[in-house]
Amino acid sequence: MSYIAAVDHLYALGHELAPAPNATSPAEPRRKFDLAHMRALAAALGDPQTTFPSILIAGTNGKGSTASTLASILTAAGYRTALYTSPHLSRVNERIQIDGQQIPDDDFARLYFQVDDTARRLVRESVLPHHPSFFETLTALAFLYYAEQHVDIAILEVGIGGRLDATNIVDPLLSIITDIALDHQDYLGNTIAEITREKAGILRPNGTLITLPQHPEANQAIGEVAATLHIHAISAAPYIPHTPIRQTPAVTSNAVILTLSEQSDSKGNNPGIPPAELQLPHNHYSLTLAGQPLEINSALTGQHQQRNIALAIAAAEELRNPIGYNIAISNQHGYKITNSQIEEGIRKTRWPGRLELLRFPEGPTLLLDVAHNPAGAWTLRAAIAQLPETQPRTLLFSCLRDKDLREMTQILLPLFDSSADRPHDHILFAPIDNPRATTLDELTAAATALDIPAQTAPSIAEALTQARAITPTDGIILATGSIYMVGAIRTLALNGGANPA
Template sequence: MTYKEVLDYLFSQLPMYQRDGAAAYKADLKSTWDLMEVLGNPQKSLNCIHIAGTNGKGSTAHYLSSILQEQGYKTGLYTSPHFVDFRERVRINGVMISEADVICFVTQNLQKVAEIRPSFFEWTVGLAFKYFQREQIDIAVIETGMGGRLDSTNVVDPMVSVITSIGMDHMRFLGNNLLSIAGEKAGIIKKERPVVVGTMKKEVKKVFLQKALEEESPIFFVDDKYAKEDYHNRNRALTVKTCEVLNSFGLMIDQTSIDFGFQKVVENTGWRGRWERLNSNPRVVADMAHNEDGLKEVNRKLSKEDYFQLHIVFGSVYDKDVDNIIEILPNNATYHLCAADIPRSMPVAELRDKFDSKDLVSTPYDSVGDAVKRAMQIADNKDFILITGSTFVVAEAMLLF
């Protein structure tokens, strides 16, 4: 198989939550455990940090990976989804897995796992764990895909679990209130393994305290003084707390590595998609915020920008609470509505109806590319263009720059 044929197989023939939604969701981890067994249980050989949360888990994963690299540890990083290149999901010291290694893994295991019928996400988890094992990394930073308890990454026995934040997202699968969602995220807490929890409401903290008590797990909370900080500072505080916990359990992470890890996170890890500047004249920024809490943070960022006219390229998917998200969006913007090229995307006609009901100025477009190009055509150098609402809209937009 060629690399293209391997990707076509993974993307086209396998259930994929990001594309297909509920059709790809599995209600237990049996097939993941079966897959690990066939692969020789590579997860058992990994020293890892396991990260879950509604928002901030990607940021925290990249921060920790960068810091560990600065300290000299050979660091594996598994994140999802990817933006432009599938291989973004699996990195060692910031370097993406090679196309040859992706081909080799899939072709070697295609027949072995045929009866298991792994999902797209299970394949990528298996790929990452096996690759990290083969390359004998020192530590892996593993980001969950969705939830925690039933996420395919939740077959690891981590050095420490990290829970970044709890908000309303993926309610169809995780529950329609914060306590239910917290219960799903708490599923990554393992027996006698420490857990670090970000700033959150008192009633939500109780969910994690109870789970930690049941598992006899030491639990550490980030100081509440960071609760009113922006998400970068909250995630940094969580990262520092995690480093402190890792030090207390035998790792060596010094302040210099923490400082340089924060400074060089993009260089070290290839981090993308969070308030990323794609163009200067006019200014174009992309942010993958796709739920209420994420969009609130984007608004904070916008409030610090100086511009004449605001243009927002916006798209979403069916399982997001778009009605509540629209309530958060700025009233003074011109909206360019679009749908990413995946089945889960909310059609632009439906989006337009929702925006019209809120008296927001919007125009629908046939594609992300058309929306971005039109926004750039009518914006002048004093204007600001924001691309947001969906990871997949941002990913397609990135290809244009």
């Protein structure tokens, strides 16, 4: 069957976090998570996840950036490297990559229906109580693809939590935990400690953990789990720079600005030289690794990315240690990764939608960032502070209902308050095509509570059109609050801009 049929069939499964049909609350999940179901599906498919080494990455923010950076390093070192991430911005194929290339449509369709046929049989035989979810199905598909493509290693980003996540059926070489904050409380717990314990579910007895010092509650919870499991814990703190970041010329800027009239590659990336007049702080600094210099020149923008880069460096350093972890599956002498290959991998990392600047042929610049929780909003606010103070700004914002709308708007909306001393600023809300989306009335109420003026648009396409019309040509449009919004706006922009629906 066709790729389009496979994608339509996949989306018909429904999102795990979408409310159940008979739910009494928007936060009531469609189903309970049960890792036994994922193990049963994988077993029926031949347990493809056992045919390649893997690394699991859990956390609230920074998982995707860390995963993409580590995958890029391993690819630069010559290893056939799989990368599994979620969610996607434009196409579901983005989630399943090898050496930076998305799974081809034909392979996606073929493997999707293999998983689907197997799942239906298991339901008929009462091995499974119901059909696997959207994420479980995609995870099984990815494992099959990586197995048949004989990857050397797979970098797997956990979807939600860790303990019960579909990815957690692998036996990882390393477990990485990125920064933890409050998010998905309805499913993971109401405190940092509770959420951390769910994330720490990716740890294995006598395994290896790579993480960084962070919130005290998270540190304590990680430490308690690590002690119980006799974990070998590695801190990536030595790989965070302690000197001021150098500002480099525009030709090497990591503020990825794309002239939308120019040709883009299949991922929407463009390696062209960005204009010098608008740049964000550039992560270019020097470290020492194994007694040798390491020059970091990252294509990821924002000071917060230094933590994600540090985690990737620490993981690469541990992977080339032949006695530090279980490598019985592959590569009996450790992964051969040089400092220059780590530098190359970091330099070539691309992760769209994360402080990504796009430029229209005429008019304002577009800044995209998938800040979808309060911690991400604070990170974005720090980046906004680096923009020219006098530059006019328009905020395009929307979010999902299970996010902390009140706190996110308190963090971001005051930066775009046209009733204060920024008369050329604007705030636009737009609806997201998702059953979990916050309504326009709820968004407007949040702005009213702060006494900050805001407008609404009936669709994301019209919101982008309106934003381009009201923002001065030297201004900037910032789209954030939801990965779904950022993905839709990015697609519109890369296709030449939006017209009223």
